[in-house]
Amino acid sequence: LFAGPVEFLKGVVAMQGLPSADRAEVCFAGRSNVGKSSLINTLTGRKALARASNTPGRTQEVNYFTLGESHYLVDLPGYGYAEAPVAVVAKWQALLKSYLQGRSTLRRAFVLIDARHGVKAVDEEILTLLDKSAVTFQAVLTKADKIGARDRDKVLEQVRAALQKHPAAYPELVMTSSETGDGIATLRAIIAGIS
Numbered sequence: 331l332f333a334g335p336v337e338f339l340k341g342v343v344a345m346q347g348l349p350s351a352d353r354a355e356v357c358f359a360g361r362s363n364v365g366k367s368s369l370i371n372t373l374t375g376r377k378a379l380a381r382a383s384n385t386p387g388r389t390q391e392v393n394y395f396t397l398g399e400s401h402y403l404v405d406l407p408g409y410g411y412a413e414a415p416v417a418v419v420a421k422w423q424a425l426l427k428s429y430l431q432g433r434s435t436l437r438r439a440f441v442l443i444d445a446r447h448g449v450k451a452v453d454e455e456i457l458t459l460l461d462k463s464a465v466t467f468q469a470v471l472t473k474a475d476k477i478g479a480r481d482r483d484k485v486l487e488q489v490r491a492a493l494q495k496h497p498a499a500y501p502e503l504v505m506t507s508s509e510t511g512d513g514i515a516t517l518r519a520i521i522a523g524i525s
């Protein structure tokens with residue numbers, strides 16, 4: 331699906347460090363523990379790819395991966411760490427804002443939502459920032475294997491209702507599981523189709 335290497339490129343801590351804007355890129359955001367690293371690993375078919383972004387010191391970086399030569403996949407730091415120092419959060423927020431508002435090749439953000447929990451207050455901040463930045467975002471439900479069919483309908487309804495308040499929200503949701511591989515091919519195809 332992606333011609334060329336799928337690999338970790340670099341961690342970026344400031345706008346000047348971004349690779350040249352020469353291809354379409356998508357970013358992944360989600361509260362910590364939502365299953366973002368697992369999803370990126372499964373999506374890329376590279377088991378330890380996103381682990382780099384979870385190693386200490388890397389957690390506040392914007393991590394770039396190549397999806398062949400056509401796309402960048404950008405792993406944004408997980409949010410909602412209760413223990414993160416105020417100064418670290420402030421610095422990160424500033425970079426996030428500059429990135430979302432200033433990256434001309436950013437085509438879509440995928441916001442990961444735990445299928446067991448739906449959209450939480452902690453997610454609203456990034457959704458609002460995406461609205462303000464006019465970055466289209468698509469909700470990706472994670473850990474779908476952890477819920478049954480009935481809860482699935484309930485959470486989909488909750489997420490759809492929450493997204494209605496967000497002008498930048500893309501209407502289509504994707505339900506995924508890194509455990510079973512559900513929805514992974516769909517998500518891969520969605521990204522490949524973005525240019």
Ligand code: GDP
Nearest residue numbers: 362363364365366367368473474475507508509
């Ligand atoms: P991150 O902090 O968002 O990068 O989350 P991780 O990818 O590290 O996952 C957090 C925890 O959830 C780990 O224990 C994973 O094994 C687990 N997890 C992630 N994705 C899935 C999934 O699709 N299904 C299940 N059952 N567990 C998952």
